[in-house]
Amino acid sequence: MINSINIANFKGLSKLRIEDVSYVNLIGGMNNVGKTSLLEALFLFYNRYNVNCIISLYAFRAITALANNVDSLWSPIFSNFDLNNLIEISLAENGKSNTLFLRINKNYKIPVQQKISPNIITTSRGSRAVYSLDFTYKSFGEKEKIWHHVIDRNNIASYTEGNIEFEQARNAYFMLSSVKTNFQEDAIKFGKLDVLGKIGRLTGFIRDSIEPRLIGLSTITLESQSYIHAQLEGIDRKIPIAQMGDGMSRLISILLNISSNENGVLLIDEIETGIHYTVFPKMWNGIVKAAKEYNCQIFATTHSYECLEYAVKGVEKEDQDSFRYIRLDRKNDKIVSHTFNFEELELSIQKKWEVR
Amino acid sequence: MANESITKDKLIVCEGKDEINFLTAFLKNIGSLDGYQVWDISGVDSLKNKLKVIKSLPNYDKLNTLLLILDSDDNFDSRLQSVKDILKSLDLPYPDSAGSYKTGENIKVGVFLMPGNLENGMLEDLCLKTVTEHPAMSCLEAYMACLETNLAKKNLDEPKDPKKYYFPKNVSKAKALAFLAALHEPFNSVGIAALNGYWDFDHASLDDLKRFLQNS
Numbered sequence: 001m002i003n004s005i006n007i008a009n010f011k012g013l014s015k016l017r018i019e020d021v022s023y024v025n026l027i028g029g030m031n032n033v034g035k036t037s038l039l040e041a042l043f044l045f046y047n048r049y050n051v052n053c054i055i056s057l058y059a060f061r062a063i064t065a066l067a068n069n070v071d072s073l074w075s076p077i078f079s080n081f082d083l084n085n086l087i088e089i090s091l092a093e094n095g096k097s098n099t100l101f102l103r104i105n106k107n108y109k110i111p112v113q114q115k116i117s118p119n120i121i122t123t124s125r126g127s128r129a130v131y132s133l134d135f136t137y138k139s140f141g142e143k144e145k146i147w148h149h150v151i152d153r154n155n156i157a158s159y160t161e162g163n164i165e166f167e168q169a170r171n172a173y174f175m176l177s178s179v180k181t182n183f184q185e186d187a188i189k190f191g192k193l194d195v196l197g198k199i200g201r202l203t204g205f206i207r208d209s210i211e212p213r214l215i216g217l218s219t220i221t222l223e224s225q226s227y228i229h230a231q232l233e234g235i236d237r238k239i240p241i242a243q244m245g246d247g248m249s250r251l252i253s254i255l256l257n258i259s260s261n262e263n264g265v266l267l268i269d270e271i272e273t274g275i276h277y278t279v280f281p282k283m284w285n286g287i288v289k290a291a292k293e294y295n296c297q298i299f300a301t302t303h304s305y306e307c308l309e310y311a312v313k314g315v316e317k318e319d320q321d322s323f324r325y326i327r328l329d330r331k332n333d334k335i336v337s338h339t340f341n342f343e344e345l346e347l348s349i350q351k352k353w354e355v356r
Numbered sequence: 357m358a359n360e361s362i363t364k365d366k367l368i369v370c371e372g373k374d375e376i377n378f379l380t381a382f383l384k385n386i387g388s389l390d391g392y393q394v395w396d397i398s399g400v401d402s403l404k405n406k407l408k409v410i411k412s413l414p415n416y417d418k419l420n421t422l423l424l425i426l427d428s429d430d431n432f433d434s435r436l437q438s439v440k441d442i443l444k445s446l447d448l449p450y451p452d453s454a455g456s457y458k459t460g461e462n463i464k465v466g467v468f469l470m471p472g473n474l475e476n477g478m479l480e481d482l483c484l485k486t487v488t489e490h491p492a493m494s495c496l497e498a499y500m501a502c503l504e505t506n507l508a509k510k511n512l513d514e515p516k517d518p519k520k521y522y523f524p525k526n527v528s529k530a531k532a533l534a535f536l537a538a539l540h541e542p543f544n545s546v547g548i549a550a551l552n553g554y555w556d557f558d559h560a561s562l563d564d565l566k567r568f569l570q571n572s
Contacts, residue, residue, distance in 0.1 A: 305359070329414060338412035343402075348409050351397070354359040355413060 001297055002042075002265070004092040009085040010044075011037040011077060018337040022324045023291045024284075026271070026311065027301045028356050029328035034335050035301040036060075038328070039174065039267040042299060044077075045089045045100050046172035046265060048135060051149065051158045060174055060269070068151060070131045074104065101136040108132035108148055111159055132159075170264050173257055177270035177301075183242050186253050187219045187226040189260040194219070201293070202259045209286025210251050210279070217241075228252070247275040251283055258290040258298070266291075268300035277306035281314030288319040305356060312346045327355060360395065362415035366572055368394045368423040369410065375479055377547025378555075379425065385557040386566055392423075400426055400435075404442045411446060421457075421464045421572045422448070425565075427478035428469040439467055455568050466572060472564040480532035483546045485561035487554075492538040499534055500527070 449460030471482035
């Protein structure tokens with residue numbers, strides 16, 4: 001589990017330290033303070049070995065077309081678009097510090113492999129220096145790993161420095177703020193859980209936290225598409241969850257993503273989107289319980305005061321220690337964080353002190 | 357009601373609604389109300405948590421002065437020491453004595469313990485000190501003496517005997533309410549009485565508090 005976070009020079013986060021992180025972390029703060037950038041930094045950290053990790057960040061922001069060059073692909077991830085900066089994303093996980101560094105190398109020479117015989121391959125360096133985005137991963141007590149991303153004519157190529165073994169990073173999934181749930185993706189995740197016999201627990205969570213009438217869930221293929229359907233008490237036929245309203249389908253999607261992301265990290269942008277505030281207490285109760293049950297750590301951004309207010313009403317006593325509210329503030333050029341534990345958030349809400 | 361945000365550069369934290377009303381009326385009387393915000397922290401329980409939250413609120417950095425106006429209750433020395441310990445643990449500057457300030461790197465912090473003058477007690481005691489010359493006071497003293505004679509005193513750890521009639525456990529509050537009951541227009545709180553001008557804000561017993569606020 002992540003205990004603390006240090007970020008430097010990533011997007012608007014020139015320097016940020018967050019302490020005392022727990023299972024469910026709600027991130028607040030003014031517009032343009034870097035809430036979504038924090039989620040992106042965590043996504044990048046855990047998806048570091050994916051050659052498309054940077055491209056994915058643009059997709060989250062609905063940027064679908066980019067020029068295939070250093071300036072448009074890489075400069076936006078550096079503070080002030082300055083390619084001379086060194087990006088650092090450092091997480092203390094269970095007391096162990098792991099750090100990802102990203103920097104621009106203006107003088108990288110691509111390795112060229114030559115097959116001399118069926119068993120002998122020689123590697124030499126190309127003569128032309130190119131720009132590379134260098135990734136360095138330092139895990140406490142282990143040898144550092146270095147790899148390079150180079151923009152090719154049509155895609156991004158990755159070259160490792162020496163023979164390195166990429167360990168399995170924790171799975172981190174990013175849920176966008178858009179109201180519309182990706183029903184196909186959810187149906188696939190549901191199917192995977194079903195194969196593993198894990199649907200019963202998920203159904204229990206949804207029934208206990210959101211929809212007490214829920215008898216069961218199943219995927220049904222209609223035409224060429226699969227959809228999750230719900231069987232509800234008192235209704236003869238199964239209902240596609242896509243038809244149960246934006247709020248309900250998003251809530252089910254969140255719980256599905258938690259349960260299919262065991263031991264992972266779930267990053268949710270603007271968690272309140274599409275959800276009526278009266279459902280927030282149940283939502284928080286279900287999310288915190290599911291996060292603990294599946295050991296899935298959650299970082300969710302919000303602009304909504306009701307979201308905070310009803311978290312205080314919804315999270316049960318036994319789960320309160322697993323909840324944090326983290327507000328980001330801009331102070332001069334830096335972003336500073338303030339972590340509120342449950343008791344502190346509850347006090348602020350009771351006293352009607354503005355915490356956003 | 358909209359949430360309260362830090363909007364001024366001086367923030368007074370006090371223990372309850374009565375204190376807010378009293379301090380609001382008193383600040384108005386000395387012509388300084390505009391410069392302050394007065395917040396109620398609902399008693400001194402969990403004072404450390406409450407101050408930690410205030411330190412984490414938006415705009416806290418814009419505060420110049422944080423004033424803690426609390427009750428001494430039954431032990432002035434231990435209350436002052438515990439407040440100083442809490443301020444220290446939160447990396448806030450802490451004054452050596454009550455009624456004074458300490459300026460730190462980012463903020464100035466002052467502590468005033470009611471009723472002032474290094475005494476044990478609370479807001480109600482300070483209010484009553486301002487009306488010692490009121491004719492009802494002699495009746496009040498006689499009334500309290502009568503209660504003392506006729507009612508049983510209960511120790512904290514002693515179980516309550518339903519057949520016994522006990523002396524008020526908070527003498528200061530009992531006296532203040534008895535005084536308010538004797539007014540032409542009765543009030544049931546010292547704060548509302550303050551807003552209605554029933555305490556003598558020019559009385560010498562308020563000089564310490566006035567000086568404390570003016571030095572902020």
